Amino acid sequence: MKLSNETIGVLKNFGSINQNLVIKEGNTLTTMSAMKNIVAKADVVETFPKEVAIYDLNEFLSSLSLFTQPVLDFQDQYMTMKDEGSKATLKYWYSDPSVVTSPSKMITMPSEDVKLTLSSEDIEKLKRAASVVQAPDMVLEKTDNGCALTVCDKKNNTANNYAIDVDCSSNAKSFKFFFKVENMKLLPGTYDITISSKNISNFKNSAKNIEYWIALEPESTYEA
Missing domain, CATH: 3.70.10.10 (Proliferating Cell Nuclear Antigen)
Structure with missing residues (x-):
């Protein structure tokens, strides 16, 4: 082979x-x-x-x-x-x-509360920005204009941050989903992303048969 x-x-x-x-x-x-x-x-x-x-x-x-x-x-x-x-x-x-550590079964998303698509370019911009401003966290939150993805330090409100406005689909009143930047170990590409209020997310590559399930941080909030 x-x-x-x-x-x-x-x-x-x-x-x-x-x-x-x-x-x-x-x-x-x-x-x-x-x-x-x-x-x-x-x-x-x-x-x-x-x-x-x-x-x-x-x-x-x-x-x-x-x-x-x-x-x-x-x-x-x-x-x-x-x-x-x-x-x-x-x-x-x-x-x-x-x-050897390996998953015993695959994850089934408990709910699909927020959906968005993130381009390869935007993912790379966020990763580069997180490296430049030394931001350990990434947060997706609902805004007046839709949604925003920000790399930041959630423990320091005065730390430098970098944000991108993104289109997302959700009926929620508000949400604030936290990720660790170090967990964004994705192959390059555009991803269709689904997030559950149960603090789990799914990143599915739109061009390749690969997907990731990434846990959200416990500080994440969601109001239906």
Whole structure:
């Protein structure tokens, strides 16, 4: 089996969420952060022949990088990596699944109280601004003109912040949803976002089969 560049990109993204990964039989990859506040799911073009537990995903990706176009051969307790026609082979042993963190089931949104679409450009602007002004938080709130997304420090009212007006759909009187900027571990792209007043959000990539469920911070408020 060869891994496409798109799938390697997904694996790199998942490695930023959790170094552990359990690859299930089939073509769906899932991961969950150690704090259990981020869950991600992606459908890929490859079909994996068996369940494989990887303890250090970044080490696995570094192993792949030793080859130009690695071919993977899955055995019972390990896989081999090699380039076609090459004499060099790397044997990569699977981990014990019991020591690897992975989601046991996918999340069902308890309600869909706010919906919006955020472009790739706006997401990158917010991330860059958060880095520049050293803002650890991002808040989505209802305004007189619709909604606004602001990167800020929720513990410091006089800290610098950066805001973008966004179109959103909601029947609520008011809401203020807080996220941690560090939890925005998204592959580049435009996202359709659904937020529940139960403090969970869903980010679905509009062009790729990948989505994320990201927990909101407990200070979030919602008035129907």
